[in-house]
Amino acid sequence: xKINPRYYPAILLxxxxxxxxxxxxxxxxxxxxxxxGRGLLLIIEALI
Amino acid sequence: xxxTAEKQRSFSLxxxxxxxxxxxxxxxxxxxxxxIMPGEASRGGSFDSFCAFGGIETLLPxxxxxxxxxxxxxxxxxxxxxxxxxxxxxxxxxxxxxxxLGAVQDLIAGWTRKLSGEPHHVRGRQSKTILPLRLPVIVxxxxxxTKYLALAVILIASLYMAFPPLREFCPVRAVFGLHMTxxxxxxxxxxxxxxxxxxxxxCKYxxxLGAALAIFNKISPVRLVMDNNHCNNCxxxxxxxxxDIADVPHQLDHPECxxxxxxxxxxxxxxxxxxxxxxR
Numbered sequence: 545x546k547i548n549p550r551y552y553p554a555i556l557l558x559x560x561x562x563x564x565x566x567x568x569x570x571x572x573x574x575x576x577x578x579x580x581g582r583g584l585l586l587i588i589e590a591l592i
Numbered sequence: 593x594x595x596t597a598e599k600q601r602s603f604s605l606x607x608x609x610x611x612x613x614x615x616x617x618x619x620x621x622x623x624x625x626x627x628i629m630p631g632e633a634s635r636g637g638s639f640d641s642f643c644a645f646g647g648i649e650t651l652l653p654x655x656x657x658x659x660x661x662x663x664x665x666x667x668x669x670x671x672x673x674x675x676x677x678x679x680x681x682x683x684x685x686x687x688x689x690x691x692x693l694g695a696v697q698d699l700i701a702g703w704t705r706k707l708s709g710e711p712h713h714v715r716g717r718q719s720k721t722i723l724p725l726r727l728p729v730i731v732x733x734x735x736x737x738t739k740y741l742a743l744a745v746i747l748i749a750s751l752y753m754a755f756p757p758l759r760e761f762c763p764v765r766a767v768f769g770l771h772m773t774x775x776x777x778x779x780x781x782x783x784x785x786x787x788x789x790x791x792x793x794x795c796k797y798x799x800x801l802g803a804a805l806a807i808f809n810k811i812s813p814v815r816l817v818m819d820n821n822h823c824n825n826c827x828x829x830x831x832x833x834x835x836d837i838a839d840v841p842h843q844l845d846h847p848e849c850x851x852x853x854x855x856x857x858x859x860x861x862x863x864x865x866x867x868x869x870x871x872r
Contacts, residue, residue, distance in 0.1 A: 563677025567670030
């Protein structure tokens with residue numbers, strides 16, 4: 545399917561923001577003060 | 593000409609890219625500035641923790657040893673996910689549009705052309721300036737594999753090091769970090785000199801993040817497609833390719849392509865290159 549090139553920059557920015565926010569909020573990949581965070585491990589442990 | 597067609601013409605991918613690149617440069621500079629402010633240590637998150645490649649450097653220690661490397665933190669994985677998201681959708685477009693280092697190299701290449709005697713570059717016309725150079729294929733091709741080697745060495749080294757292996761040689765820290773060491777000064781000089789002599793020198797030969805994202809050019813759904821019925825192989829796109837890919841219309845999924853879309857912007861024949869989603 546053809547895409548109008550004018551949407552290309554928006555596609556990139558949205559993809560970057562959405563995936564980064566998924567990491568931030570869903571996987572818990574965010575700054576930890578003690579720099580010893582366990583974001584994904586916590587989710588995996590919770591699921592298992 | 594209709595209003596819609598006129599609007600269509602007034603839109604410029606190159607201009608949009610320049611705006612996004614400037615935002616990336618300013619944003620990274622502000623992050624660097626923030627980290628020389630007093631009290632930075634108490635806020636959490638070093639300069640390195642905003643780096644997508646930091647996520648790759650600290651991935652193996654995180655998976656195998658259960659902790660991230662010093663000076664990185666979990667935020668690196670979020671930024672890395674952002675870069676991977678862009679790559680999943682549109683290949684190495686992160687390098688061409690969002691990477692602050694790519695933006696700096698594009699700026700340097702533009703200034704180099706101007707200072708070498710081409711004040712106004714005409715799109716699609718071969719530049720008569722000596723700089724930036726196009727290295728001969730016999731030198732260029734083997735050098736392109738250096739970044740894959742660098743990626744492999746960094747991944748292995750990351751398991752045995754306390755800090756990210758690239759940290760002391762990282763051009764992002766050298767350009768934006770504002771905490772300079774002797775090694776970073778050397779890195780900065782090599783990076784700037786390299787970018788003056790060869791366009792996108794770091795991306796072509798040394799960037800391990802580019803090496804990691806290269807595979808996505810083969811699988812990403814948003815991509816350029818060439819129409820044989822329209823393209824007359826005029827070579828205008830080859831001239832504008834900052835990654836010096838030969839025969840661009842037949843190499844649109846090339847791992848070196850940073851999806852900057854300069855080829856699409858330069859193409860003078862409507863329908864020769866089209867942006868599409870999906871493999872058909």
